[in-house]
Amino acid sequence: xxxxxxxxxxxxxxxxxxxxxxxxxxxxxxxxxxxxxxxxxxxxxxxxxxxxxxxxxxxxxxxxxxxxxxxxxxxxxxxxxxxxxxxxxxxxxxxxxxxxxxxxxxxxxxxxxxxxxxxxxxxxxxxxxxxxxxxxxxxxxxxxxxxxxxxxxxxxxxxxxxxxxxxxxxxxxxxxxxxxxxxxxxxxxxxxxxxxxxxxxxxxxxxxxxxxxxxxxxxxxxxxxxxxxxxxxxxxxxxxxxxxxxxxxxxxxxxxxxxxxxxxxxxxxxxxxxxxxxxxxxxxxxxxxxxxxxxxxxxxxxxxxxxxxxxxxxxxxxxxxxxxxxxxxxxxxxxxxxxxxxxxxxxxxxxxxxxxxxxxxxxxxxxxxxxxxxxxxxxxxxxxxxxxxxxxxxxxxxxxxxxxxxxxxxxxxxxxxxxxxxxxxxxxxxxxxxxxxxxxxxxxxxxxxxxxxxxxxxxxxxxxxxxxxxxxxxxxxxxxxxxxxxxxxxxxxxxxxxxxxxxxxxxxxxxxxxxxxxxxxxxxxxxxxxxxxxxxxxxxxxxxxxxxxxxxxxxxxxxxxxxxxxxxxxxxxxxxxxxxxxxxxxxx
RNA sequence: GCUGGAUUAGCUCAGUUGGCUAGAGCACUCCCAUGGUAAGGGAGAGGUCUCGGGUUCGAAUCCCGAAUCCAGCUCCA
Numbered sequence: 001x002x003x004x005x006x007x008x009x010x011x012x013x014x015x016x017x018x019x020x021x022x023x024x025x026x027x028x029x030x031x032x033x034x035x036x037x038x039x040x041x042x043x044x045x046x047x048x049x050x051x052x053x054x055x056x057x058x059x060x061x062x063x064x065x066x067x068x069x070x071x072x073x074x075x076x077x078x079x080x081x082x083x084x085x086x087x088x089x090x091x092x093x094x095x096x097x098x099x100x101x102x103x104x105x106x107x108x109x110x111x112x113x114x115x116x117x118x119x120x121x122x123x124x125x126x127x128x129x130x131x132x133x134x135x136x137x138x139x140x141x142x143x144x145x146x147x148x149x150x151x152x153x154x155x156x157x158x159x160x161x162x163x164x165x166x167x168x169x170x171x172x173x174x175x176x177x178x179x180x181x182x183x184x185x186x187x188x189x190x191x192x193x194x195x196x197x198x199x200x201x202x203x204x205x206x207x208x209x210x211x212x213x214x215x216x217x218x219x220x221x222x223x224x225x226x227x228x229x230x231x232x233x234x235x236x237x238x239x240x241x242x243x244x245x246x247x248x249x250x251x252x253x254x255x256x257x258x259x260x261x262x263x264x265x266x267x268x269x270x271x272x273x274x275x276x277x278x279x280x281x282x283x284x285x286x287x288x289x290x291x292x293x294x295x296x297x298x299x300x301x302x303x304x305x306x307x308x309x310x311x312x313x314x315x316x317x318x319x320x321x322x323x324x325x326x327x328x329x330x331x332x333x334x335x336x337x338x339x340x341x342x343x344x345x346x347x348x349x350x351x352x353x354x355x356x357x358x359x360x361x362x363x364x365x366x367x368x369x370x371x372x373x374x375x376x377x378x379x380x381x382x383x384x385x386x387x388x389x390x391x392x393x394x395x396x397x398x399x400x401x402x403x404x405x406x407x408x409x410x411x412x413x414x415x416x417x418x419x420x421x422x423x424x425x426x427x428x429x430x431x432x433x434x435x436x437x438x439x440x441x442x443x444x445x446x447x448x449x450x451x452x453x454x455x456x457x458x459x460x461x462x463x464x465x466x467x468x469x470x471x472x473x474x475x476x477x478x479x480x481x482x483x484x485x486x487x488x489x490x491x492x493x494x495x496x497x498x499x500x501x502x503x504x505x506x507x508x509x510x511x512x513x514x515x516x517x518x519x520x521x522x523x524x525x526x527x528x529x530x531x532x533x534x535x536x537x538x539x540x541x542x543x544x545x546x547x548x549x550x551x552x553x554x555x556x557x558x559x560x561x562x563x564x565x566x567x568x569x570x571x572x573x574x575x576x577x578x579x580x581x582x583x584x585x586x587x588x
Numbered sequence: 589g590c591u592g593g594a595u596u597a598g599c600u601c602a603g604u605u606g607g608c609u610a611g612a613g614c615a616c617u618c619c620c621a622u623g624g625u626a627a628g629g630g631a632g633a634g635g636u637c638u639c640g641g642g643u644u645c646g647a648a649u650c651c652c653g654a655a656u657c658c659a660g661c662u663c664c665a
Contacts, residue, residue: 053592143660144591151662155591158660186658191599199638199656257664303665308589309656311663321665413665428665462665494622522622530626544624554625562625 003124009132010035010163012073012125013063014042015110016132017139017159019117020062025049030119031094031147031156038173039137039163043145043156045094051157056139059159067132071113073125083107087120094147095120135167138174185472186314192477192535194468194485195315204312204319206465211485214515215471216464218483220300223324223349223461230345232298232326237278239302243268249277249438250374254407257305271304276432276457279327280439283453288443290331293453294338298326300464315469322464328456331443335383335454339390339412339429342458346414346427349460352582353471354480355416359397359423362387363411366403373407374434383431384410408434411457416470424470430457478536478558480584481575488516488575489532490553493544495520501548505541505568512572514579533558538585541571557585 014033021028021044031043044051078086080099083106087096098120099107110121113128126132139161147153164170181187189195194212201207208216224234243261246252251273261268272278279297288295302322311317330338350356365373365380373380384400387410391398398412405411411430415423432455435441442450461467471483481487490506492498499520509516517537519528525542532540541553546565553571555563566574578585 141659142592145661146590149662151590155661157591160660197656203656305664308663310589310591310661313658317664323665425665459665466665491625493624496622524621524623524628526623526625527627529624533626540625542625546624556625 005126005131006163006165007035008124008126009136009165010040011123012129012132013137013161013163014040015073015112015117015119015121015125016063016066016129017059017161018042018044018119019066019112020059021159022117023062024055024058025051029094030092031145031158032098033119039140039161041158041160043147043158045154045156053142056142056159060139063137064134066112067129067134069114070128070130072128073123074111074113075123075125076109076111077106078109080105080107083109083120086118090118092120097148133164133166136165136170137161137163138170183473183476184314185316185469188472188477189315189469192472192485194472202319203309204307204317206315206318206320212468214485215479215483216468219461219464219467219471220324222352224300226345226349227296227298227324227326227460230296230341231294232296234298235279235282237275237282237299237301238272239304240269240271241278243270245277246270246273249280249435250408251277257307259304259306272301273303273305275299275301275303275323275325276327276435276455277439279325280435280441280455283327283329283441284439288329288453290443290445290451293443294328294330294334296326296328298324300324315465318463318465321466323459324461324464326458326460328458329441329443329453330456331445331451332454335386335431335456336390338456339387339431340394342429342456343390343394343396346460350416350427354474354584357416359399359415360391361404361413361415361425362391362398362400363404363406363413364400364402365405365410369403373405375408375437376433379433380405380410383433387412387431406430408432424466426462426467426470427460428457428462431455432457475584478586479538480582481538482579482582484536484538485515486517486535486537487514487579488539488541489519489535489537490516490541490543491519491525491528491532493525493542495522498543498545498548502543505543505553508568509572509575512576514572514575529556539575559586 011034014035017040018030018033025046027047027049029045029047031045033040033042084096084099086109107120108122109118110123110125111118139159142157142159144155145158146155162170162173164173189212192211193209194215195206195208197203197206243252246258252258255273258273259271261270279299282297283295300322302320304320307317307319312319328338328342350358362384364384370377388398388400391412409430409432411428413425414427416426435455436452441453441455443453445451471479488509490502492502502518502520506516506518519532521528529540529542536558538558540556540558542556543553547553550565552565552567555566555571557563
């Protein structure tokens with residue numbers, strides 16, 4: 001693959017940073033230092049040296065000195081034997097360890113023009129440091145990173161830098177990051193009264209506030225209706241079960257985020273980490289015929305997972321999450337057709353939420369470690385090839401990730417793009433050939449024989465929590481009318497003089513099921529408009545003498561100007577139309 | 589869980605090298621003003637400076653531990 005100039009710059013900068021670090025901290029051992037999509041990083045082992053984030057500016061200065069000397073980058077090929085010797089003299093034990101995974105002989109070294117700095121590296125780099133824009137990079141932050149990404153290994157210190165071809169690009173990037181931070185759901189959620197966390201309730205356990213709960217219910221009602229159209233049957237199952245259920249499903253043995261069990265009357269119980277085994281009980285409740293299939297059991301249920309404390313974050317990662325879960329019990333010959341149906345349902349729903357750009361990732365088994373997976377390798381081959389076939393015919397772009405499958409089956413994750421072009425993993429379709437064995441789930445086929453059913457685990461939104469986080473960020477809290485917790489704010493010029501009319505109008509909107517509030521607090525109208533704008537209410541209706549006399553409202557749309565007068569009837573019709581069509585007033 | 593950072597009123601933040609009754613703006617309450625499309629004026633109330641130890645004549649400030657949050661890492665919907 002062609003390496004672009006900016007990638008060469010970023011990669012070269014990581015070496016220059018390593019050189020600068022060695023100047024300032026001579027006893028540092030080097031890990032690895034690649035280019036990434038906004039810059040570069042390098043992993044260091046500082047040992048006993050006193051390093052802290054305050055030193056970043058100093059390192060940056062040192063880097064600039066090196067760049068200004070306009071050194072050449074030279075590449076030297078050294079036979080493996082000599083290379084090992086060389087790494088030993090450089091005391092580069094991390095690099096030596098890397099050689100286990102590299103078969104090259106000779107090995108490529110990279111040396112700065114003055115011979116001061118040498119690093120094991122394939123390149124490519126820029127020819128001379130003069131190609132590096134001296135104002136185009138900035139060291140940003142440090143963090144810990146496990147050596148070779150394995151949490152059993154030592155943790156090194158990683159220094160990140162942003163790097164671009166010009167100072168302007170760097171500044172634009174930093175500006176965009178700041179703008180994105182403003183729509184962070186962790187900031188907007190509490191500001192807009194959508195959700196909160198309480199220290200005494202516990203980390204990762206969100207509380208949805210009245211406004212946020214309206215949003216949540218709206219999403220839930222919508223998704224339930226859609227799913228019913230597609231033949232889903234909803235059930236309700238308890239939040240806990242005997243641990244035996246999960247021993248039988250083998251989650252107990254394989255899943256590491258189970259909440260520790262509690263003992264009741266001599267039996268062990270646990271909070272459910274997933275709904276599957278419960279829904280299997282529904283399946284097993286009756287003898288099933290091939291004519292009954294597909295049978296889809298659905299539930300929007302809270303599951304509890306003991307996520308590690310450092311992995312929690314806002315609503316994106318919580319310990320109590322509500323999956324829009326469904327289990328499709330199907331015949332083996334229906335796999336292709338039903339995965340297809342699921343993808344249809346998915347695109348219909350995502351389209352209504354303004355997400356139209358998808359990419360799929362297939363989590364496949366690691367063929368070299370089939371012991372980690374339940375079931376016959378032949379079944380895995382078959383399932384994975386079927387999934388690929390469907391994605392190909394649907395022309396959905398996809399990527400296969402070997403080794404990422406759950407122990408019981410391959411899966412498709414759909415990455416949806418939001419308005420900022422960021423990708424989020426939401427929907428999953430998990431094929432499962434193994435649980436039917438664990439629970440002996442069969443159907444009677446047309447020959448009158450028992451046959452093993454196939455299960456598809458499908459969640460369209462993933463979890464309500466994560467999906468809401470993404471909706472909040474996607475719309476920066478200014479939701480389309482159909483989702484907005486408060487859809488219309490009616491503001492009487494004077495609460496005393498026009499309050500009665502304002503409430504009359506509000507009553508008429510309420511009768512139509514429109515979520516409306518009257519802002520008749522004793523404040524100046526300008527201030528109340530400002531407050532409604534900050535609350536990102538889609539429609540503001542101002543009413544005074546003129547409006548009360550003519551049975552109209554003065555309409556203002558969030559973040560737009562005064563839209564002029566509408567009769568109350570027109571206003572209601574327009575609102576209803578916009579709600580039903582799920583269009584977004586900010587999309588022109 | 590790991591590495592690093594943060595924690596002062598409901599929110600956003602000030603608080604000099606440890607020193608008297610800890611400050612501001614917004615929000616809240618009351619009073620005045622009764623307003624026409626993004627902040628009218630005044631007064632008041634509100635804080636065990638996250639928690640627990642320690643050092644000191646004296647701690648918001650220094651040290652140790654914990655909790656929570658943030659950035660990564662690892663893991664995941």
